[in-house]
Amino acid sequence: MIVWTVANQKGGVGKTTTVVALAGLLAQRNKRVLLIDTDPHGSLTSYFNYDMDTLPHTLFDLFQAPRPTRALFEQVALKTDFNGLTLLPASISLATLERTSSSREGMGLVLKRLLAELQHDFDVVIIDCPPVLGVMMVNALAACDRILVPVQTEFLAIKGLERMVSTFKLMHRARKDGFNYTIVPTMYDQRTRASVQSLDSLKQQYGERLWASVIPVDTKFRDASLRHEPPSYFAKGSRGVYAYQTLLRYLWQLDGVEPAL
Numbered sequence: 638m639i640v641w642t643v644a645n646q647k648g649g650v651g652k653t654t655t656v657v658a659l660a661g662l663l664a665q666r667n668k669r670v671l672l673i674d675t676d677p678h679g680s681l682t683s684y685f686n687y688d689m690d691t692l693p694h695t696l697f698d699l700f701q702a703p704r705p706t707r708a709l710f711e712q713v714a715l716k717t718d719f720n721g722l723t724l725l726p727a728s729i730s731l732a733t734l735e736r737t738s739s740s741r742e743g744m745g746l747v748l749k750r751l752l753a754e755l756q757h758d759f760d761v762v763i764i765d766c767p768p769v770l771g772v773m774m775v776n777a778l779a780a781c782d783r784i785l786v787p788v789q790t791e792f793l794a795i796k797g798l799e800r801m802v803s804t805f806k807l808m809h810r811a812r813k814d815g816f817n818y819t820i821v822p823t824m825y826d827q828r829t830r831a832s833v834q835s836l837d838s839l840k841q842q843y844g845e846r847l848w849a850s851v852i853p854v855d856t857k858f859r860d861a862s863l864r865h866e867p868p869s870y871f872a873k874g875s876r877g878v879y880a881y882q883t884l885l886r887y888l889w890q891l892d893g894v895e896p897a898l
Contacts, residue, residue, distance in 0.1 A: 638755070638756050638758075640782050641764070641784075642777040642780070643766060643784075644777060644785075646800045646801050647800075650789040650794050652766065652787055653765055654862075655852070656681060657672075657861075658868050660672055660763055661870055662885050663885070664720065667721065668760040669760045670761050670762070671759045674696065674725060675748075675773040676765060676766065676767040677727060677728070678727070679727040679729070682727045685715075686865040687724070694713040696713065699713060699725075700731070700734055704750065705754070710725075710751060710754070713726070723759070734773070735771050746780075747776055748779070749776070749779050764780065774804075782817065783892060785821055786801055786820045787823045788822055788823060790823070790826075790832040790851070791824075791831050792835060817891075820847045820848065821848050821884060822847070822852065823851070824854050825851035850880065857875040869881070
């Protein structure tokens with residue numbers, strides 16, 4: 638099982654789109670994919686047409702339990718309309734964990750322990766993070782094999798990336814093997830000077846950590862979200878889907894479950 642966490646401490650850079658796009662492509666290749674929504678705003682949960690305010694069980698239940706068990710996971714997990722895609726939905730109550738449970742031992746390892754129980758149930762797990770460093774992001778970073786950092790190709794987003802990289806360095810002290818992370822340029826528009834210059838800046842600053850291609854601006858992403866469908870189901874031939882296919886092949890080669898997709 639491979640675990641990817643999609644994180645950035647700046648919002649609006651394409652985190653949820655990246656999660657859903659990769660998940661859809663994997664499901665179409667008959668992979669068993671678990672999606673975990675750790676953001677109290679619940680964008681990933683809403684994407685799949687669930688209202689987190691009406692759900693009887695959410696990810697919050699797993700954090701409230703003495704330990705995350707398979708039985709509780711099965712209560713919380715939701716089927717989606719897409720074969721192979723399973724969702725652990727978010728709850729607004731996740732925002733209270735920082736205040737109510739921060740002193741509880743092991744709170745940073747809840748997801749890691751849960752996924753150890755599910756090691757043979759899924760091929761890929763993708764975790765969608767909130768844009769703040771707190772107990773949910775700490776859990777997502779501790780549980781993953783690789784962090785994907787979507788960065789909009791514009792100046793303010795690059796400044797946000799600097800904060801994210803600083804977070805990796807800070808947490809590295811508590812994790813002996815460090816973090817594998819890949820920076821993914823998103824919302825790229827070659828017609829604008831801002832995008833071109835921002836991409837050049839990313840190449841100069843982050844070199845080998847930067848994926849060599851880009852995710853372009855594509856209105857099909859917005860249309861797919863309105864239909865609650867992964868982009869590859871909604872617009873298989875779009876340029877944005879093609880870009881995510883290229884990213885997926887790259888990630889698969891890095892993390893090596895199969896030679897190629």
